[in-house]
Amino acid sequence: MLFKTLLILAFMAYLLCAIFMVKGYSTCFRGFIAAGIGCNILALVSRGYVADRWYFYPMTEEVYVLPAAIALVAFGILRRSVTKDGGLILMPLVITAFVAAVIPYESVILSIKSMTIASPLFFLTEAASAAFFLIAGMMVLASRISDTNNKKRIDRLILWGFIIFTVCQVLGAVWAFLGWSYPFSWSTRHLLSAAIWCLYAALVHAHLIWLTRSAQLLFTIGGIIPVVYMVYHHEIIGGLKVLLGVFT
Amino acid sequence: MKQFFNFLSSTRLGFYLLILASFVLCAGAVTAEFFMNDYHDLNFMRFPVWLTQHADQPLLYSWILVLFAVLFLLVLNTLACVITYFRSIFECSQSLRRTSIFLFHICFLFFLLGHCLYEFTGTQEILTLEKGHIYGVGVTGLQITPVSIVKKAIVINEISVPMGTKAVMNAVTNSDKKTTMSLKSMSPCFADGYSFHLSMKDKDLSDTQIRIIVRRDYGLYALAMGGIIALIAVIFFMVNGVRRPDHHLN
Numbered sequence: 151m152l153f154k155t156l157l158i159l160a161f162m163a164y165l166l167c168a169i170f171m172v173k174g175y176s177t178c179f180r181g182f183i184a185a186g187i188g189c190n191i192l193a194l195v196s197r198g199y200v201a202d203r204w205y206f207y208p209m210t211e212e213v214y215v216l217p218a219a220i221a222l223v224a225f226g227i228l229r230r231s232v233t234k235d236g237g238l239i240l241m242p243l244v245i246t247a248f249v250a251a252v253i254p255y256e257s258v259i260l261s262i263k264s265m266t267i268a269s270p271l272f273f274l275t276e277a278a279s280a281a282f283f284l285i286a287g288m289m290v291l292a293s294r295i296s297d298t299n300n301k302k303r304i305d306r307l308i309l310w311g312f313i314i315f316t317v318c319q320v321l322g323a324v325w326a327f328l329g330w331s332y333p334f335s336w337s338t339r340h341l342l343s344a345a346i347w348c349l350y351a352a353l354v355h356a357h358l359i360w361l362t363r364s365a366q367l368l369f370t371i372g373g374i375i376p377v378v379y380m381v382y383h384h385e386i387i388g389g390l391k392v393l394l395g396v397f398t
Numbered sequence: 399m400k401q402f403f404n405f406l407s408s409t410r411l412g413f414y415l416l417i418l419a420s421f422v423l424c425a426g427a428v429t430a431e432f433f434m435n436d437y438h439d440l441n442f443m444r445f446p447v448w449l450t451q452h453a454d455q456p457l458l459y460s461w462i463l464v465l466f467a468v469l470f471l472l473v474l475n476t477l478a479c480v481i482t483y484f485r486s487i488f489e490c491s492q493s494l495r496r497t498s499i500f501l502f503h504i505c506f507l508f509f510l511l512g513h514c515l516y517e518f519t520g521t522q523e524i525l526t527l528e529k530g531h532i533y534g535v536g537v538t539g540l541q542i543t544p545v546s547i548v549k550k551a552i553v554i555n556e557i558s559v560p561m562g563t564k565a566v567m568n569a570v571t572n573s574d575k576k577t578t579m580s581l582k583s584m585s586p587c588f589a590d591g592y593s594f595h596l597s598m599k600d601k602d603l604s605d606t607q608i609r610i611i612v613r614r615d616y617g618l619y620a621l622a623m624g625g626i627i628a629l630i631a632v633i634f635f636m637v638n639g640v641r642r643p644d645h646h647l648n
Contacts, residue, residue: 201552259559260559262560262561262583263584265561266584313635316502316628317628317629317632320625323625324625327586328584328585330441331586331595332441333621336437336438337434337437337438338428341424342427345423345424346420348416348419349416351416352414352416355412359410359413361413
């Protein structure tokens with residue numbers, strides 16, 4: 151259970167880095183976030199070892215990649231400025247790392263459908279764009295609470311998230327065509343991805359039009375909901391089924 | 399006329415249409431969660447055929463019709479924007495950033511064209527083939543014979559895990575031209591404007607049988623073109639970002 155142990159260590163490191171961020175200890179913040187990223191990446195690498203061989207695609211399971219992606223983006227933003235807002239910005243990191251550490255471990259199921267380079271690249275780019283979108287959402291919330299102006303930084307996060315998400319959609323279409331014979335499927339997953347793409351395409355244009363702060367807050371934070379559902383789709387549906395089973 | 403064109407090319411209109419499209423797609427995603435099988439059929443059917451089969455279930459298709467209307471307006475809006483951008487190419491010097499923005503809009507048009515062609519044109523057929531037997535592929539006019547089928551599997555924890563299929567097929571076209579197709583899982587084959595895919599839903603088949611999907615998808619060309627343009631636009635954008643990191647949002 152090396153994989154789970156490393157994920158728990160990563161969660162603890164991320165939690166400590168968030169606490170030190172709030173307390174204003176920049177060196178400790180940097181140290182613990184680096185330790186968390188290290189443990190997270192080691193956990194991902196260990197997941198790729200199946201039946202005496204290394205496979206790339208199990209290492210890119212989104213639920214486990216997302217905390218590392220958020221940590222890298224957060225580190226890029228907060229490495230120079232340690233603020234109390236940082237605690238709020240790091241909240242998605244702590245939550246996603248916690249989810250990764252506590253969800254029941256399922257052994258890797260090898261699937262021929264995932265054995266193409268488009269599959270791991272799709273999941274990596276999707277996790278990276280989700281990290282940008284989640285942090286942008288939290289930064290909008292933080293700037294609203296503390297009344298600071300982070301607009302340029304938020305716009306840039308949304309823009310880069312959108313660019314990476316566009317690449318992700320192209321990779322997804324290639325993978326779907328190779329594996330299923332059609333580049334777009336009428337399924338929840340694909341429709342939600344298209345919805346997210348449209349939403350962030352709109353937000354990329356938001357700085358060109360007059361948009362109230364409240365509207366931007368609504369759309370950017372609203373964007374978190376489909377992004378979270380996209381990443382944790384299986385877990386949410388599985389959880390709901392368990393709940394429904396309990397109540398029926 | 400000019401006023402109408404200005405309205406059509408306005409960023410504000412584009413913004414609200416994108417937000418509206420996002421909401422409609424979200425509603426569709428929720429609906430798809432409850433009617434998975436109905437929407438799965440749409441992956442193998444043209445939209446008009448699917449619509450006639452589900453004409454008595456407005457909940458299934460009403461949001462799709464709204465989506466098509468919104469996307470049509472978005473196409474007009476994007477076309478008007480592209481024309482405006484295209485005019486400005488001759489009026490001021492070009493940066494990589496402006497070019498990448500122009501390319502992003504072009505690729506969006508290609509994506510929508512591809513999806514439109516994909517939903518309204520093209521043909522598809524699913525066939526189960528037995529090694530050594532001759533089959534006529536209705537949509538293509540081809541006659542194909544699987545001559546070799548190899549199914550690979552590995553054993554993990556005493557469970558056999560399928561690791562793909564390889565099939566060689568002889569094909570004869572309408573004009574008696576003979577060709578050999580080598581199909582592999584995750585690696586489709588192209589012939590005569592058709593793509594041939596090995597279906598992975600093959601648990602019910604014996605070792606001498608395969609299931610193939612034959613498609614003629616005109617939208618694929620537009621989608622491929624859109625994908626290539628999108629990747630070029632991303633490269634331009636990144637190069638510009640590295641050169642002038644504060645220049646993205648000006």
